[in-house]
Amino acid sequence: MHDIRVGTEDVFKRQLELAARNYELLQNRKVRAFNVMGAIGSGKTLLILRLAERLKDKGLRVGAIAGDVAGDDDYQRFAAAGLVAANLNTGDDCHLDAHRVGHALEDFPLGEVDVLFIENVGNLVCPADFPLGTEGELVVISVTEGDDMVRKHPKIFAQTDVLAVNKVDLAGFVGVDPMVLVDDYRRLNPHGKVVLTDARSGRGVDELLGALGL
Ligand SMILES: Nc1nc2c(ncn2[C@@H]2O[C@H](COP(=O)(O)OP(=O)(O)OP(=O)(O)O)[C@@H](O)[C@H]2O)c(=O)[nH]1
Ligand SMILES: [Mg+2]
């Protein structure tokens, strides 16, 4: 087993090593894993559930790890939808890291899934500094957070190649033009893919699957 001894080594370097180990494990077990990041309440869980419905229709087995500071609300939603699910509480950390996820993967029935979504803690700041070892990453924001969300968090958007701008059904109500978010993202990340979604109706979900290469 591994442990992180703060002060005796470079924590970030160790995290990178552990992310590489997670990557190798997931590749060996033929599990396609995605780190789903995004603001609090942006729609990460509902979008994962929608993606899972489509993937199940294609005959793929889907799992989810619900990362949250406390509680098992998202875990219960995944389990109720029939996903192979695990709960991962961070206690006082506002992000998942490769060490914590590595231990969760040790306990997860990887042989039972083809695709695994790891829902990060709602936060647009520190998850950007902690790669988990997934093959792909997705950031979810919603129009209800305001049209300056991308500009205020350049790092996570510059380094994440798939963005879902969610809750587009509410854009008119909150007076936000989703294209402002899209344009800001394209400036920060010219090769990134951005999809407008409404996770409630399912709009954009097929396109998002394509953007993730699923
Ligand atoms: N109108 C609308 N509501 C949405 C949409 N996506 C999610 N919601 C609602 O927004 C709320 C938050 O959605 P979640 O999927 O729980 O968001 P989350 O990002 O997982 O939240 P945390 O895990 O707490 O950070 C729920 O009440 C959803 O039903 C959307 O596209 N449109
Ligand atoms: Mg959630």
Ligand SMILES: [Zn+2]
């Ligand atoms: Zn450990």
Ligand SMILES: [Zn+2]
């Ligand atoms: Zn954090």
